[in-house]
Amino acid sequence: MARKIIIDTDPGQDDAVAILLALASPELEVLGLTAVAGNVPLPLTARNARQICELAGRSDIRVFAGCDRPMKRELRTAEHVHGKTGLNGYDLPDPQTPLQDTHAVDFLIDTLRAEPPGSITLCPIGPLTNIGTALRRAPDIAGRIAEIVLMGGAYFQVGNVTPAAEFNIYVDPEAAEIVFKSGIKLTVMPLDVTHKALTSRARIEAFRDLGTAVGAAVAGWTDFFERFDIGKYGSEGAPLHDPTVIAYLLRPEIFAGRFVNVEIETLSDLTRGMTVADWWGVTDRAANATFMSDIDAESYFALLTERLARL
Ligand code: BDR
């Protein structure tokens, strides 16, 4: 039986590839996409999510708009990385599918209450505002979530949006704190993982060589945002962050990490949104997250190419 997932997302080119990977994978049943403000404001993430589903020929996937700003902070966006629309690099037609009327937070709560406990995995790949708000409003859902597998945080890589913090956690640290303190089974794909799986010319051309609209879109998007990371890090390519979450559901054996304590810094202006991971076990704080550190990059890109070819 396919594993039921909800993808909480702020597309974003790498979010788009994550969504496409999920839609291409029969092991997963996508119950819906919940859009959140992040890389770009909510009206754009909610629009982009529908465009991506339509690109995959899956206008049946329901898209719910969620929170338009973090729980306690001003929204910080990332057009400098993702472009004005969030999906710069390959233009998609206007979406034909309407947004769902229900707010994403209500959809999350209602669905988790309606489905059998332990049957739904949440896959957040943006700021954690929708999930944090749902847990705050309906604490009973915590015990009904099978697992949360998220992209966010960093330990050895420390930060990308500030010297100390990764974007998704930085944008809404209060929401992240709720998630990390929830007691829900948590698996984290931090920058430490994603920076070990960089794009390369050959990997991007493999997408383009699929000869499909999906292949052209993914190649166009990765080409676009690559320029930012290459300029910043002087690396050969760019990390493709968010699809690691979906790849983990499909091929957990290509990842390695440790079950450790991870706390979120919410008080300091200097290190706001830092994921303080007790990697070396120097405290007696209880472990609460499987914090990944390694990925077999060849297998990851092979999986992406093989799956995207199915769309
Ligand atoms: C994360 O931030 C966003 O810009 C990406 O989509 C990814 O989810 C990486 O820090």
Ligand code: CA
């Ligand atoms: Ca994202």
